[in-house]
Amino acid sequence: MPLTAPLRGVVPPVCTPLDADGEVDTASLARLVGHLLDGGVHGLFALGSTSEVAYLTDEQRVTALETVVETVAGRVPVLAGVIDTTTARVLDHARDAARLGADALVATAPFYTRTHPRETAAHFRRIRDRVDLPLFAYDLPVSVHTKLSGALVQELAADGTLAGLKDSSGDEGGLRRLLVALGGRTGRGTGPAPGFCVLTGSELTVDAALLAGADGVVPGLGNVDPAGYVRLYDAARAGDWDRAAREQERLAGLFAMVDAGPEAQMGRSSSALGAFKAALRLLGVIEHGATAFPQIPLDDSAVAEVGERLAAAGLLSG
């Protein structure tokens, strides 16, 4: 579904289920896509950080994106992450994504390298120039170790380089300033970048981001409870902020599953991705809960705790 209008709504970053050999489990992935569409989501983001894109080989990336695009079959737009260190490598992924039928690209600033903001601007401009798909900037300092400045995003929004921003920076104040600079809650359409789309990746403050005028959310936890995020979004759109906040609170409680893995023994990222996948397995959506190597898997007690969180949130009968 081509992005003819700005994307709005809930756009989960799709987990990539793996089989016992660590290969992409396409049957589980197709079921997961169905689970998300059944939940009412407005788009899908394949090959993002939550998809473990950094752990997938090029071949596995193709398999995963292909499966998502084919299963979606045009019902909602599919954004494809094109995550790699620098421009030329990103372009290789971008061409794959275009060929496979993605509706938009999502690229970070260069990483591993030390890159000047002027170089980052050139990076996004060349991606937009070379592959004819709408381009989202993915602001993810926790992974790429630079923050996209508001000024840079505004410049690239105004000149048409960027179709949107996925803001996973955690800098909610900066996000607010950006939204106000783009015209604010009611003036975006007549602002400097009328069709520009702002999605937050901060899954615990979605009510806040929508209240501030963001267009939507890319929630990792949305893999587990897409319908919850859709309810949150619908309440916000209806101006029922109390209902939105209550839903957000329930989801924040559910999110605590990311702490199930013992902190001293595994990374916070492995713990979060492991919890989402364990939850999807407990819900019967995917077959295995494995995360990609070398991530340490959740142990049985952690998986049990994930189950308790699901039950407490009303997603699993105890």
Place this chain on the structure above:
Amino acid sequence: MPLTAPLRGVVPPVCTPLDADGEVDTASLARLVGHLLDGGVHGLFALGSTSEVAYLTDEQRVTALETVVETVAGRVPVLAGVIDTTTARVLDHARDAARLGADALVATAPFYTRTHPRETAAHFRRIRDRVDLPLFAYDLPVSVHTKLSGALVQELAADGTLAGLKDSSGDEGGLRRLLVALGGRTGRGTGPAPGFCVLTGSELTVDAALLAGADGVVPGLGNVDPAGYVRLYDAARAGDWDRAAREQERLAGLFAMVDAGPEAQMGRSSSALGAFKAALRLLGVIEHGATAFPQIPLDDSAVAEVGERLAAAGLLSG
């Protein structure tokens, strides 16, 4: 005004006006306190970062706090920052604050040192133990370079060490998780720390923090426009989130004054504090706009830009 009930509302961190010699300008400070009380604020935070506490000698700190306490004369609670590297030094400030009539203390984690969370917990416990005033933890990683974990804050809230938290970490997701763990928007009173007070220091996302259940805000920009923040707070309390968000947007526009100082030539902190003080001078509240040495002052063109922001926000007739 002793803190018998949890503090709620707008609690600006009071700027410390300086005279031409760099000494505390007590007349201007008294006028500023009056300006804030006239704006309807619910408390004042003296000797915080916005007060340039790190630039003031011990003697100047005493003068500033004394002036605030005497001018307030019990009309609202006065929180006093007790900012220093470690426990023994903080206690010296805490005893001063108690003697001068502060209603509560605000302390950060140790800084300059490298401190383990268990040591940080002991630090707060000893402060609470040695000086009998309600104690707020000031979570300010940008200055002290450690983040107070949600688990630590919960522990110190539940055992009565802390009366509250001033969260200037910028981690809105973490704040949401904390609020939910404390009982959420409606369950705080029956949660693990019923009287615990959560104030956000993120002045650009106050509507969001209040929607999430925070009790109030400590906005640096509230020096310039206290009435605006009070309107924002009142709208939120009334459940009129659209009005709250509109007010927040106006304040976010006003906040852009912090960029008036040229980034290549001065620190972001000098630029922000210089802008607030320039605005207060233009508004006729304080006599000089000087920030403490060695902060670089705003030049004339930056001051003019501050004036334009004031005019655009309706605070100064162009």
Place this chain on the structure above:
Amino acid sequence: MPLTAPLRGVVPPVCTPLDADGEVDTASLARLVGHLLDGGVHGLFALGSTSEVAYLTDEQRVTALETVVETVAGRVPVLAGVIDTTTARVLDHARDAARLGADALVATAPFYTRTHPRETAAHFRRIRDRVDLPLFAYDLPVSVHTKLSGALVQELAADGTLAGLKDSSGDEGGLRRLLVALGGRTGRGTGPAPGFCVLTGSELTVDAALLAGADGVVPGLGNVDPAGYVRLYDAARAGDWDRAAREQERLAGLFAMVDAGPEAQMGRSSSALGAFKAALRLLGVIEHGATAFPQIPLDDSAVAEVGERLAAAGLLSG
């Protein structure tokens, strides 16, 4: 030249010359390899950070490594960087490197991801297990944003996972502690990891590292002046530390070329790589001085300054 004994000496990370279209200029690369071998170097490191590996597509990486291996023709060992985010992606590069005839692999810790030390250990173990070539750990926190602890390196050295370490962490104190733990300047052969090779990537403190017992150096600046680094190494081996230090001083002066690019207008990395390539062009070794996109190129005045540095160091007749 298979690594049958621990590698010792000067092992420059080979720059990757590019042509006007941004493709690998294999003729220039072959000349550069000749220049380095003529300078007396003891090994070559292809596809490292100085090789702009993060900017090269997979195809370009193959071309570059192939050119280096073929030109070297077994005269010295060739180490191949296998730089990618996580294990599975690294293994794809490692298989390429083995096929192309590299003598050893050089891998960093995972990056982009947040990875626990236990996961990092598993990462190195699997690489060693799956591709049968000696494996060097590349400790490069400036790029991967984690530091390999001395304890982890010792563990992986002692159990045979790692053949060596390329230490570009800049933590010279940590390097000293590691060397002492491995047996010190005279006891390495009877220490816990007798054949383990320690190379420093800190090109300004090579005399110090050799005095501390390091086996060799991987100097980016060695592209420009390989003979200088070989003289430094030879002086150190001969125990003539004053001569080694004098040579290091001359090279530190030459290194100042990395500041030729204006700091406000380009990244420090672009500036350094641009300077090395400009120098190689001025020396007649490579045809173009271009760095890979999106790095900002040096301007004429910066190139002129590079020329002055070369002249001052006696490498170019003014």
Place this chain on the structure above:
Amino acid sequence: MPLTAPLRGVVPPVCTPLDADGEVDTASLARLVGHLLDGGVHGLFALGSTSEVAYLTDEQRVTALETVVETVAGRVPVLAGVIDTTTARVLDHARDAARLGADALVATAPFYTRTHPRETAAHFRRIRDRVDLPLFAYDLPVSVHTKLSGALVQELAADGTLAGLKDSSGDEGGLRRLLVALGGRTGRGTGPAPGFCVLTGSELTVDAALLAGADGVVPGLGNVDPAGYVRLYDAARAGDWDRAAREQERLAGLFAMVDAGPEAQMGRSSSALGAFKAALRLLGVIEHGATAFPQIPLDDSAVAEVGERLAAAGLLSG
């Protein structure tokens, strides 16, 4: 002993022994000063980080400095740390230090605040201007979270603001570049800042720093084994680099005492300071091994390990 010539040699940062009440144990401190002078040190640095300056009240700082100055009685120069957040507060300490008879001041860049390099330069200039004692810059990013650039140090050295630098940045490459820019190992006297003194605070790479042309060292571990550092220094001055390196190796082995405290249960800083003090107690120099609150003390097993390190280094009969 006034600093009429550049300071050279071993200048330990003097630990501050505490009694059972956490007060400065002046008798132990005097014994420690004697222990250091007996070891042949060339100067003393009171009120540095190793002195736990950040934990001492103003009154305790005065007591500690007074004790050091009086015990030294002019036999070697005494440098006094004047550690506080910003200029006005530093000046208060500087006036105390001058009054108490310190021979030089040691100040860091401002901390807690966010400070522009131009502001940092003004900070050092005003300290030099207001208190007439030679001024050393203390480059300690681990505590103050900014690094003094080589360019800034050169500027302040050349214009006479700074008499010297204590470099605890760990950036040995940057230190080498600075030394070369100041004239190098043999040209310092005719360089841009002839009398400028460069001391390294990196106690594990002293041989390297001296080989590079540094004037001396400020080793925390020098509290425990001053004679060892003096032997290292003497060997280096005599050009016997192998002997210097052997001594450094022995000291690096001794330094491993800082890991005696369990990492999961205490900060690295508490562990290091606790180990030094435990060692001094075991050596009979000071009475109590306590570190300042809220640092977690070493447990018995850690103290026993410190004893083993002392024995292994030949400082304590097993």
